[in-house]
Amino acid sequence: MKLKCISCGHDLATDIQYCPECGNKIEKQPKRKFSKKLITLLSLGLLLVVSFIVFYLVGNSQHNPIHKINSFEEAVLTENQEELTNLLVAYEDSFTITEDNIATLLSFFQENPDSFETIINKLKEEAESYQNGDVPSTSETYATITLEKNGSRWLFFDDYKLVVIPAFIEVFTTDNSVELFIDEEKIDTTVEEGVHEKKYGPFMPGTHVLKALFDNSYASTEEEIEINLFNMDSNSTRQEIEVNVGNFNIVSTFEDEATLFVNDQETDIIINKGSQVVGPFPLSENIEIHLQKEMPWETIISQSEIINDDVQEIRISKVPTISDSEEEKIIQIINDVFLTYTEALNARDVSLLQDHITENMIQTLEEQIEYIEEEIPEYEGTLRKAQYRVDWYQDPEYDEEVEAYVFDIDVMFTYYEPNGNLGRLFKGENDHEYERGVKVFLLYDEQEAEWKIDQFDNRHFFVFEEDPVYELE
Secondary structure (H helix, E strand, O other), X not given: OOEEOOOOOOEEOOOOOEOOOOOOEOOOOOOOOOOHHHHXXXXXXXXXXXXXXHHHHHHHHHOOHHHHHHXXXXXXXXXXXXXXXXXXXXXXXXXXXXXXXXXXXXXXXXXXXXXXXXXXXXXXXXXXHHHOOOOOOOOOOEOEEEEEEEEEEOOOEEEEEEEEEOEEEEEEEOOOOOEEEEXXXXXXXXXXOOOEEEEEEEEOXXXXXXXXXXXXXXXXXXXXXXXXXXOEXXXXXXXXXXXXXXXEEEEEEEEEEEEEEEOOEEEEEEEXXXXXXXXXXXXXXXXXXXXXXXXXXXXXXXXXXXXXXXXOEEEEOOOOOOOHHHHHHHHXXXXXXXXXXXXXHHHOOHHHOXXXXXXXXXXXXXXXXXXXXXXXXXXXXXXXXEEEOHXXXXXXXXXXXXXXXXXXXXXXXXXXXXXXOOOOOEEOOOOOEEXXXXXXXXXXXXXXXXXXXXXXXXXXXXOOOOXXXXXXX
């Protein structure tokens, strides 16, 4: 810049002190200074430029899809369930992402590191496509995780999200009345008859356990299937599961009705005489069944049978409602009563006969004592032997008239009667021995819980060597 003399305006050299034209002393011109306002404006402008550059660089880094993928990878490796819950988004809100299904995903990746690597590589390929301005391939894949654009942030940056594409499990079974579980959560109960085929879900990618449980309180069985949902071509996988349950036929010759027992446990199933379908029951567990009938005097138990896959029908034979031990008890009662009855005849004393008898027997004894006193005053008898036709009696039946179970049994009594007899069927082996066939009628007194002899008739029948004999003297 040229200097001029302030006084005359003459052009001056820079290194002189006086103007050669007018002789005045040359004064240096002060430097021009910027105003504070201008400086402030310039500073703010610079700050804005720098801030924008920083904002862009940081924002571009934060919204880089690789950054989100790296965060996902680190969260999986560190098993950070909370971070994964925040990072992952369910496809079209099709299901809720929770820590429980995140745990399923983590467990799957831990057990299948190759699958985890596959997902990471796939996500990076999708990120590279977006960064190159391309749209990643949209091939139909289910039970996977994919990278998707999620609009823009702050007008300048593309936003991305990690989207979980779930899958469904289709269950097929022919088992009836079976409870279905997926990952220990009950999802359904199959119908009582027919085929069950239904789709459940959606579910997080990973390993899931399908369980079919049959439990009818008497017997149970279950079957489990492990299902891997990962990179599927279809949105569902069809799983057939069977626990092998079914019905079977019981043919019973029990009179009236009996209760079914399974593995010695009482059921609420009543089996009537004849053929009856029961079930369903597990057919692969070798279940033991039997019938029980509660009689007032004892419980009658049938022979046990085994049901399994090979058995279509079970035949349960009739069991006598009087067991061998109860039969012995009844025989002892009859022997005791008739021994006492004979003593009462000899003593002409009705009061001697008290136990295990009804009023009918008292009346019969009174009538027979009266007969003896009139017709055979010298009568005296001894009951020596009793032979029972135990294979000939029928099971007790309930008599509505007397309101008790009744039955009869044939007994051949041998008496020693030296002074006249009370009738005979056969002559005995010794003098004055007489065999009399007697049909003894018994009833069960439920109030006193004992068998009682109600009456007896003289009958004509034969006994055989195999019929049991009781010596009574």
